[in-house]
Amino acid sequence: MNGIHDMGGMHGFGEIQYLPKEPPFREEWEGRMFALLATVTGLGLMNVEEWRHGIERMNPAEYLTASYYEHWLHSVVDLLDQKGILSISDLEERMALMERRRRTKDRPDKVQPSTTAMLRREMVPGALATGQSTRADVAIEPRFKVGQRVRAKNPQSLGHTRLVRYVKGKVGVVETDFGVFTLPDTMAHGNIQTPQHVYSIAFTSEELWGPKADPKNSFRVGLWEDYLDPVGDGVSQ
Amino acid sequence: MTSHNHDHPDHDHTKPPSEVELRVKALESLLVERRFVERAALDAVVEAYETKIGPRNGAAVMARAWVDPVYKARLLSSAQESTAAIKELGFSGTQGEDIAVVENTPTVHNMIVCTLCSCYPWPTLGLPPLWYKSAPYRSRAVIDPRGVLRELGLDVPAEKEVRVWDSTAEVRYMVLPERPTGTDGWTEAQLMELITRDSMIGTGLPKQPPTIP
Numbered sequence: 001m002n003g004i005h006d007m008g009g010m011h012g013f014g015e016i017q018y019l020p021k022e023p024p025f026r027e028e029w030e031g032r033m034f035a036l037l038a039t040v041t042g043l044g045l046m047n048v049e050e051w052r053h054g055i056e057r058m059n060p061a062e063y064l065t066a067s068y069y070e071h072w073l074h075s076v077v078d079l080l081d082q083k084g085i086l087s088i089s090d091l092e093e094r095m096a097l098m099e100r101r102r103r104t105k106d107r108p109d110k111v112q113p114s115t116t117a118m119l120r121r122e123m124v125p126g127a128l129a130t131g132q133s134t135r136a137d138v139a140i141e142p143r144f145k146v147g148q149r150v151r152a153k154n155p156q157s158l159g160h161t162r163l164v165r166y167v168k169g170k171v172g173v174v175e176t177d178f179g180v181f182t183l184p185d186t187m188a189h190g191n192i193q194t195p196q197h198v199y200s201i202a203f204t205s206e207e208l209w210g211p212k213a214d215p216k217n218s219f220r221v222g223l224w225e226d227y228l229d230p231v232g233d234g235v236s237q
Numbered sequence: 238m239t240s241h242n243h244d245h246p247d248h249d250h251t252k253p254p255s256e257v258e259l260r261v262k263a264l265e266s267l268l269v270e271r272r273f274v275e276r277a278a279l280d281a282v283v284e285a286y287e288t289k290i291g292p293r294n295g296a297a298v299m300a301r302a303w304v305d306p307v308y309k310a311r312l313l314s315s316a317q318e319s320t321a322a323i324k325e326l327g328f329s330g331t332q333g334e335d336i337a338v339v340e341n342t343p344t345v346h347n348m349i350v351c352t353l354c355s356c357y358p359w360p361t362l363g364l365p366p367l368w369y370k371s372a373p374y375r376s377r378a379v380i381d382p383r384g385v386l387r388e389l390g391l392d393v394p395a396e397k398e399v400r401v402w403d404s405t406a407e408v409r410y411m412v413l414p415e416r417p418t419g420t421d422g423w424t425e426a427q428l429m430e431l432i433t434r435d436s437m438i439g440t441g442l443p444k445q446p447p448t449i450p
Contacts, residue, residue: 008352013372035282124281131330222406
């Protein structure tokens with residue numbers, strides 16, 4: 001979708017607010033949110049592309065004013081509700097309960113859980129060190145070869161995509177074939193893999209930004225095969 | 238610390254928690270209660286990124302590449318080979334399932350961005366800084382890379398190519414900076430001290446060794 005998140009090439013956001021040093025989490029809740037996302041994606045309650053799309057669907061005004069981990073929270077809450085795992089009304093009820101307890105200084109009884117949790121502390125180091133690769137272990141012939149000229153398609157999909165707006169319709173050259181990966185566009189909508197090659201495409205400055213752009217800049221964008229059309233049938237000069 | 242201490246004085250807020258804070262607490266409370274996760278597991282995730290996973294890891298990779306040409310060649314071959322080479326030093330996993338290393342040379346300066354959000358090689362650089370995730374950097378890194386670098390204090394000579402890598406695919410990028418002159422014979426441990434986070438994003442250069450007049 002042509003969302004506010006797809007920012008490459010926009011003007012008007014002002015200076016970079018650079019800090020030489022900052023903690024990984026500025027506030028405790030940010031760390032908790034981070035760990036909760038690791039939990040829901042790690043357990044497969046949602047996939048990363050669904051979650052990304054949940055952020056992309058935010059209202060642009062809300063997206064721009066909310067902080068980074070608020071985006072995460074928004075998408076996780078929405079998706080858990082949509083998937084019937086945890087309803088927003090249950091969440092709001094719990095918020096109200098916690099707020100009442102805080103006001104009355106009432107401490108909840110410590111309940112010893114009768115079953116073990118799905119994600120336990122001893123599983124964390126292994127899970128983080130492994131990650132969740134989106135490589136697909138299938139042999140597929142690549143449609144494009146290194147050195148070939150390709151044009152990025154110009155779809156106006158309402159769904160999730162990693163085809164950034166600033167390369168749509170632009171011609172580049174296949175520089176690297178990264179191998180076969182699942183397709184975000186279908187993973188976000190029904191967990192459908194659609195495995196295919198992903199390439200690093202080299203674009204010139206003039207192609208992306210016009211004749212006045214500095215020709216000594218160049219760009220590399222990772223694009224899935226479905227995002228690309230061949231240009232002519234030759235190899236670039 | 239093996240579990241999150243909920244009786245810690247900090248939790249007796251004198252001011253009420255913000256709406257967002259309360260929402261996250263409620264979410265945690267329900268996911269814990271429904272046995273998806275135990276609190277100690279959430280603590281372990283936070284601790285990992287606060288204490289173990291950060292740019293020192295990436296600096297160790299780059300220092301190795303500076304002293305070992307075979308290792309460097311592996312880093313600069315395929316993403317799968319570089320990921321394996323990085324894993325040998327103990328760094329792998331979430332948001333670094335594939336890490337490609339791109340080399341700065343006398344003619345090319347690389348810089349990394351994620352215009353769509355915040356993709357970044359967590360196992361080697363840790364979590365991305367705020368400015369990297371922010372709209373000004375994401376929007377302008379592609380349309381005005383030299384201006385962005387200048388704003389961050391790095392003036393790349395006009396004759397040098399600036400190559401921008403947008404992390405749209407599931408391959409994370411990391412810059413191998415040029416080894417500073419005057420570091421012949423330095424050990425990996427000494428070299429590591431020169432390698433900053435920003436030099437591996439490409440928005441900075443390594444520290445220079447002290448010069449003896």
